[in-house]
Amino acid sequence: MNSYSRISVGIAGATGYAGLELMRRLVRHPHAEIRHAMASSASESRRLPALARIWDAPVEPLDAERLAGTDAVFLALPDALAAEIAPALAARGTRVFDLSGAFRLRDRALRQRWYPHSPSDLVSVAYGLTERRRLELTAAKLIACPGCYPTAAVLALQPLVEASLLEPGVIIDAKSGISGAGKTPTERTHFSECHGSVAAYGVFAHRHAAEIEQELGMPVTFVPHLVPIDRGIFETIYARLRPEADGAAVEAALTRAYSSSPFVRLTGADLPEIKHVVHTNFCDIGWRVDHRGGQLVMAVCIDNLVKGAAGQAIQNFNVAFGFDETTALN
Ligand SMILES: NC(=O)c1ccc[n+]([C@@H]2O[C@H](COP(=O)([O-])OP(=O)(O)OC[C@H]3O[C@@H](n4cnc5c(N)ncnc54)[C@H](OP(=O)(O)O)[C@@H]3O)[C@@H](O)[C@H]2O)c1
Numbered sequence: 001m002n003s004y005s006r007i008s009v010g011i012a013g014a015t016g017y018a019g020l021e022l023m024r025r026l027v028r029h030p031h032a033e034i035r036h037a038m039a040s041s042a043s044e045s046r047r048l049p050a051l052a053r054i055w056d057a058p059v060e061p062l063d064a065e066r067l068a069g070t071d072a073v074f075l076a077l078p079d080a081l082a083a084e085i086a087p088a089l090a091a092r093g094t095r096v097f098d099l100s101g102a103f104r105l106r107d108r109a110l111r112q113r114w115y116p117h118s119p120s121d122l123v124s125v126a127y128g129l130t131e132r133r134r135l136e137l138t139a140a141k142l143i144a145c146p147g148c149y150p151t152a153a154v155l156a157l158q159p160l161v162e163a164s165l166l167e168p169g170v171i172i173d174a175k176s177g178i179s180g181a182g183k184t185p186t187e188r189t190h191f192s193e194c195h196g197s198v199a200a201y202g203v204f205a206h207r208h209a210a211e212i213e214q215e216l217g218m219p220v221t222f223v224p225h226l227v228p229i230d231r232g233i234f235e236t237i238y239a240r241l242r243p244e245a246d247g248a249a250v251e252a253a254l255t256r257a258y259s260s261s262p263f264v265r266l267t268g269a270d271l272p273e274i275k276h277v278v279h280t281n282f283c284d285i286g287w288r289v290d291h292r293g294g295q296l297v298m299a300v301c302i303d304n305l306v307k308g309a310a311g312q313a314i315q316n317f318n319v320a321f322g323f324d325e326t327t328a329l330n
Pocket residue numbers: 012013014015016017018019038039040041042062075076077078079081099100101146147148179180181182183184304305308309
């Protein structure tokens with residue numbers, strides 16, 4: 001732990017799905033003191049029934065100037081808004097933990113394509129996939145927390161790519177609960193549209209593919225689906241192993257990567273399921289190898305609102321400020 005006794009914290013977007021998750025966990029963080037909970041649409045302060053007896057102070061209208069007076073700010077806002085206010089907050093010395101996609105892509109052209117409101121030049125941004133970037137988090141002023149789909153895919157695949165175990169042609173078949181799209185219903189996410197159905201969307205046109213490819217340094221085929229559950233992500237990953245690689249090499253690479261990571265659970269041949277991880281910060285990774293053909297199948301699960309959003313942001317906060325990584329997350 002460092003010299004701070006309590007870190008003053010602001011949460012912007014406190015009325016959204018990710019923001020509510022941040023509120024519930026940060027109120028019981030022993031080293032954080034929530035100074036501001038803010039949201040947008042109301043011009044007046046309001047109280048949220050979901051936060052009664054958890055946070056009884058009002059949620060205020062968004063005010064970036066007041067957020068700048070805190071040690072750390074969590075932005076759980078639409079991308080364009082995060083793009084607008086995060087750089088100024090970071091420049092004034094507030095540590096920014098941004099849950100949006102505005103600062104995740106390092107390539108300027110890709111950023112312009114997928115997040116057109118983001119600044120063309122990025123200064124001192126760390127990509128906050130905690131398990132893979134711990135050392136960068138302590139110095140960064142602005143931490144871009146990863147997307148929910150990329151969190152699961154990159155945690156599973158990056159150790160295997162780094163160990164040169166995979167042939168090109170990785171396929172990520174991903175399913176998400178409806179809360180991945182935020183609290184405002186659309187024609188696709190409306191209850192009567194998605195209940196009792198499963199649909200693929202964003203095929204060859206989803207911005208998380210660019211993020212996954214950035215982190216893996218190789219092209220992937222990424223196909224997301226909406227499934228009629230409220231939360232959770234399940235990814236089935238198909239990859240060919242290089243001729244010299246086998247199941248033991250896969251296990252060794254993953255074990256080496258995550259032996260000191262409290263929130264990554266390697267389940268081996270016992271493939272995980274969403275019910276094992278909902279409301280937790282765990283990422284469960286299981287795999288099987290067909291020895292006849294060197295075909296690897298992985299199954300990866302997270303809760304999109306916890307490890308895929310608020311939980312990972314708090315994990316990054318803990319590492320950035322020198323607290324135990326699991327604080328307020330168990
Ligand atoms: N949902 C997920 O699984 C997930 C996972 C990873 C990352 N993320 C990212 O996290 C961010 C929040 O996602 P979410 O799912 O929590 O969204 P959400 O449920 O739609 O909530 C959005 C929040 O932003 C506020 N907001 C919207 N427009 C605003 C404006 N013009 N000015 C100020 N505040 C405004 C809303 O406040 P009001 O209530 O006042 O409108 C609400 O608090 C997004 O960037 C999203 O991409 C989400």
